[in-house]
Each structure stands twice: as structure tokens, then as C-alpha cells.
Amino acid sequence: MLFVLVLVGIMSTTEGRSTNTFDFPIPLPICTSVVGVKSGDTCFDIAQKFKLSTKLFNSINPNLDCDKLFVGEWICVEGI
DSSP: OHHHHHHHHHHHHHTTSOSOSOOOOOOOOOEEEEEEOOTTOOHHHHHHHTTOOHHHHHHHSTTOOGGGOOTTOEEEEEEO
16 A cells, blocks of 8 residues: 555656656747837737738747837747
8 A cells, every 4th residue: 555655656646747757948039030019010910911921920929919009019929
């Protein structure tokens, strides 16, 4: 019985650990071109205008709050 309790304890503490022994940081894209927000612009409009997928647009603008855009705010529209 004690063996089963110890085994369950070990399994529960190791359950959340990563099995990946190589934890390399994932590089973020680097912004190479920006555009200023104009009156009426939305994130969707800007992404479409520059032919950016939603995934790329969000990755090159990681801290952008699309619900709070303001005129003159710089938005990244190209990244490497």
C-alpha cells in the first residue's frame, strides 16, 4: 500500500514537467516596417491591406490591443 502511495505521489509531481530536454527560446519576428494608424483603421483592415495573415500580424505586434487603436499609433506591417 505504501508503495502505491509513493508511486502516485511521484507521478503527480512529474506530470506537469516538460519532456523536452532542450528548451530553446522561440525567436520573435523582428519588425522591419511600420505604418501609422489613421482615423477609422482597424487591425483587420491593416492586416488585409498589407496581405498579412492574422497569425503573422499578431506575432509582429505582440502587445497591440486592437480594441484600443489610436490615430498615430505605430503598427508593424512587415517582419522577418
